[in-house]
Amino acid sequence: xxxxxRYLAQLRHAAGLAAEAVELAGxxxxxxxxxxxAARRPALRGALLTPEGxxxxxxxxxIGDEQVRGDHLLRxxxxxxxxxxxxxxxxxxxxxxxxxxxxxxEWQLTVPxxxxxxxxxxxxxxxxxxxxxxxGGAAAQQLAAAGVGKLVLAHAGAVRPxxxxxxxxxxxxxxxxxxxxxxxxxxxxxNPFVAVEAVTENVSDANAERLAAAADLVVCCAPLFAxxxxxxxAAVRQGKPLVDCAMFDFDxxxxxxxxxxxxxxxxxxPEEPPGWRRQFPVFGAVAGAAGCLGAVEAIKLLGGLGxxxxxxxLLINLREMTFRKVAVHRRAGCAACGELRG
Numbered sequence: 001x002x003x004x005x006r007y008l009a010q011l012r013h014a015a016g017l018a019a020e021a022v023e024l025a026g027x028x029x030x031x032x033x034x035x036x037x038a039a040r041r042p043a044l045r046g047a048l049l050t051p052e053g054x055x056x057x058x059x060x061x062x063i064g065d066e067q068v069r070g071d072h073l074l075r076x077x078x079x080x081x082x083x084x085x086x087x088x089x090x091x092x093x094x095x096x097x098x099x100x101x102x103x104x105x106e107w108q109l110t111v112p113x114x115x116x117x118x119x120x121x122x123x124x125x126x127x128x129x130x131x132x133x134x135x136g137g138a139a140a141q142q143l144a145a146a147g148v149g150k151l152v153l154a155h156a157g158a159v160r161p162x163x164x165x166x167x168x169x170x171x172x173x174x175x176x177x178x179x180x181x182x183x184x185x186x187x188x189x190x191n192p193f194v195a196v197e198a199v200t201e202n203v204s205d206a207n208a209e210r211l212a213a214a215a216d217l218v219v220c221c222a223p224l225f226a227x228x229x230x231x232x233x234a235a236v237r238q239g240k241p242l243v244d245c246a247m248f249d250f251d252x253x254x255x256x257x258x259x260x261x262x263x264x265x266x267x268x269x270p271e272e273p274p275g276w277r278r279q280f281p282v283f284g285a286v287a288g289a290a291g292c293l294g295a296v297e298a299i300k301l302l303g304g305l306g307x308x309x310x311x312x313x314l315l316i317n318l319r320e321m322t323f324r325k326v327a328v329h330r331r332a333g334c335a336a337c338g339e340l341r342g
Contacts, residue, residue, distance in 0.1 A: 004079035014239030016261035031070035043239035118303035128215035134166030136221030138291025166284035208234035245294035250319035262310035266336035
């Protein structure tokens with residue numbers, strides 16, 4: 001027998017596809033099908049099953065417009081829709097956007113394929129941004145302006161004078177203040193409809209799982225590879241999309257990671273490159289370009305726009321104004337995503 005499966009919201013990102021047909025040998029219950037899917041797509045397992053192998057209590061299952069339970073017996077030709085509640089800083093997709101928000105987002109609502117449905121998707125989403133300096137501050141600013149429901153900002157330390165050439169959320173009178181709290185205040189002033197959580201920590205192996213678990217999508221803008229690789233591992237384990245944005249001098253790199261569908265950051269960079277240093281040449285305009293491009297990718301993924309560049313890395317040299325999209329590949333035995341299929 002053949003059964004169709006549709007993935008919505010977070011499950012769509014974790015599965016790496018919107019729908020699939022599953023061949024089953026003989027009658028199966030919904031719970032048996034989900035156990036089969038969890039074995040077939042490891043990135044989905046945590047969303048479908050508890051550690052003990054039971055159905056996740058928050059998983060919603062529908063055949064047609066009727067909700068079903070795990071013991072429901074499937075029939076040939078059934079289409080099962082799966083979704084989980086979305087964690088966000090505002091009302092979920094079923095809630096209408098307010099008139100004030102419609103006025104605020106008027107111009108972007110006219111983007112073909114976006115409209116109010118796309119805006120509701122942004123409003124229901126939570127995005128984690130690792131560091132809000134030159135790259136991350138620009139990404140956070142654009143995501144707040146676009147109306148992402150909740151932003152979680154993770155960055156330790158205070159504002160320094162030499163931050164101000166590139167960190168657009170900081171001001172001269174904020175020197176000495178906690179950087180992430182200054183960023184949160186500025187973003188709330190920009191868009192009061194966006195919830196902003198300030199976390200005065202840099203990402204590490206100790207907190208990466210916790211921070212990624214609070215988000216639907218991760219934007220990584222950290223200057224240190226230890227942070228980037230820790231967040232990549234957490235995002236891959238949890239099946240969360242990750243947009244990695246980086247720059248050096250006039251060069252920009254952007255990589256979109258969809259666990260199970262293409263390479264992750266560790267496939268390209270399994271360990272910290274030798275000789276890398278925290279301080280490097282940077283103009284604010286170049287850092288801002290990297291952050292804005294990362295925000296564009298996040299908006300597309302959350303809003304259901306276009307095709308994500310799976311297996312592609314965007315390489316830009318702004319000194320020469322050259323743009324390239326190069327193919328990148330999964331690394332056999334990758335410590336982060338080697339067990340995922342796809």
